[in-house]
Amino acid sequence: MGALLEVRDLTTRFRVGRRVFINAADHVGFTLDEGETLAIVGESGSGKSVTALSVMGLVPNPPGRIEHGEILFRGEDLLKLTPRRMRGVRGNKIGMIFQEPMSSLNPVFTIGSQIAEAILTHNDVSRAEARSRAIELLKQVEIPDPERRVKTYPHQMSGGMRQRVMICMALASSPDILIADEPTTALDVTIQAQILELIRSLARERNTAVLFITHDLGVVAGIARRAIVMYAGRIVEMGPVKELFAKPLHPYTRGLLRAIPKLATPRGQPLYTIPGIVPDLSRLPLGCAFVTRCPDREAICGKGKPPLRTLGDGRQCACFLAEGGV
Numbered sequence: 001m002g003a004l005l006e007v008r009d010l011t012t013r014f015r016v017g018r019r020v021f022i023n024a025a026d027h028v029g030f031t032l033d034e035g036e037t038l039a040i041v042g043e044s045g046s047g048k049s050v051t052a053l054s055v056m057g058l059v060p061n062p063p064g065r066i067e068h069g070e071i072l073f074r075g076e077d078l079l080k081l082t083p084r085r086m087r088g089v090r091g092n093k094i095g096m097i098f099q100e101p102m103s104s105l106n107p108v109f110t111i112g113s114q115i116a117e118a119i120l121t122h123n124d125v126s127r128a129e130a131r132s133r134a135i136e137l138l139k140q141v142e143i144p145d146p147e148r149r150v151k152t153y154p155h156q157m158s159g160g161m162r163q164r165v166m167i168c169m170a171l172a173s174s175p176d177i178l179i180a181d182e183p184t185t186a187l188d189v190t191i192q193a194q195i196l197e198l199i200r201s202l203a204r205e206r207n208t209a210v211l212f213i214t215h216d217l218g219v220v221a222g223i224a225r226r227a228i229v230m231y232a233g234r235i236v237e238m239g240p241v242k243e244l245f246a247k248p249l250h251p252y253t254r255g256l257l258r259a260i261p262k263l264a265t266p267r268g269q270p271l272y273t274i275p276g277i278v279p280d281l282s283r284l285p286l287g288c289a290f291v292t293r294c295p296d297r298e299a300i301c302g303k304g305k306p307p308l309r310t311l312g313d314g315r316q317c318a319c320f321l322a323e324g325g326v
C-alpha cells in the first residue's frame with residue numbers, strides 16, 4: 001500500500017515585489033505513513049509553514065500560488081480537488097494546530113461552543129450530543145474540570161490550556177493526519193513538554209499520523225522517528241532521527257545540532273549559534289543556498305544547486321560533499 005500522504009516535487013511561490021517571486025517551498029517531496037510522526041525542522045523562514053499550508057490548501061492567493069507538484073492523500077491529488085471537496089478534507093481528514101492558538105480561537109464565544117461547533121461541522125449529531133462530546137474531548141486533552149471549563153472564554157485560559165483546546169478542535173473529526181505547526185513555541189518549557197507528550201499519546205491511541213513542525217531540533221528526538229531538515233525552501237536532509245543525531249550528513253544539520261542548548265555548557269561560554277542569517281529568498285546565492293554560512297564550503301558549492309541524493313544508508317542529503325552518494 002502507498003503512503004497516507006505523499007508530497008511530490010512541491011513548489012509554492014510568492015510574489016513579493018513587482019517582478020520579484022520567491023519559492024518558499026522549492027521542489028519539496030516526502031511521504032507520511034499511516035500513524036507515523038514525521039518532523040519538519042528548520043530556522044525561521046525555511047518554508048515549514050508554507051509546506052503545511054500547501055497540504056491544507058490554505059496558501060493565500062495572491063500573493064502565493066502552488067506552481068508545481070502533487071499532494072497525494074490516499075493516492076488522490078488534493079491539488080485537483082474543487083474548493084468544496086478540499087474543505088471536506090481539511091478539518092475532516094487533515095486537522096491542523098497553529099503556533100498561536102489565540103489567533104485561531106474566537107474571543108467572543110465560550111470554548112465549549114467553539115469545540116461543539118467543530119464537532120457539529122464534521123458529525124451528524126444534536127447540539128446536546130456535541131456539547132457532551134466537547135466535554136469528553138476536553139477530558140482527553142487533560143483539561144481539569146471540563147464541565148466548568150466549557151463555559152469559559154479563551155482569554156480566561158492560560159496559553160497551555162488554549163493549545164489543549166486547539167488540539168481538541170483539531171481532533172474533533174478524528175482526522176487521519178494532524179499537522180502541528182510549532183504548537184509549543186509560545187509556551188514555557190514545562191508546559192511545552194506536557195503538550196508534546198499529549199500530542200504523542202493521542203496520536204498513538206488514535207493511530208493519527210502527525211506532521212510536526214518545529215525550529216527546535218531538540219524536541220524532534222522526543223516526538224518523531226523520521227525528520228526532514230529544511231533550508232531556504234528546500235529539503236537539505238531527510239532520514240531517521242536517530243541517524244540524523246548520530247551522524248548528521250548536511251553541514252546545516254550539524255549546525256542545528258550544535259545549536260541545541262546543552263546542560264553541560266560551561267558557565268560564561270556562549271551558546272553556539274550558526275553564524276550568519278538565512279539568506280533573502282529573492283537573492284539566493286547561485287549554488288547551494290547554505291554556501292554563505294557553510295564552514296565546509298568548497299568551490300563547487302557556489303556553482304550549482306546540490307540535488308537531494310539518496311546516500312548509501314537510505315538517507316537523503318542535498319550536499320555535494322556528503323559521502324556515500326549513489
Ligand SMILES: Nc1ncnc2c1ncn2[C@@H]1O[C@H](COP(=O)(O)OP(=O)(O)OP(=O)(O)O)[C@@H](O)[C@H]1O
Nearest residue numbers: 014024043044045046047048049050060063215281
Ligand atoms: N503570505 C506571504 N507573502 C509573502 N511571502 C510569504 C508569505 N508567507 C510566507 N512567505 C515567505 O515564505 C518564506 C517561508 O515562510 P514560512 O512561513 O514557511 O517559514 P517557516 O519555516 O514556517 O518559519 P517560522 O519558523 O518563522 O514559522 C519566507 O521567506 C516568508 O517570508
Ligand SMILES: [Mg+2]
Nearest residue numbers: 048049050181
Ligand atoms: Mg512557520
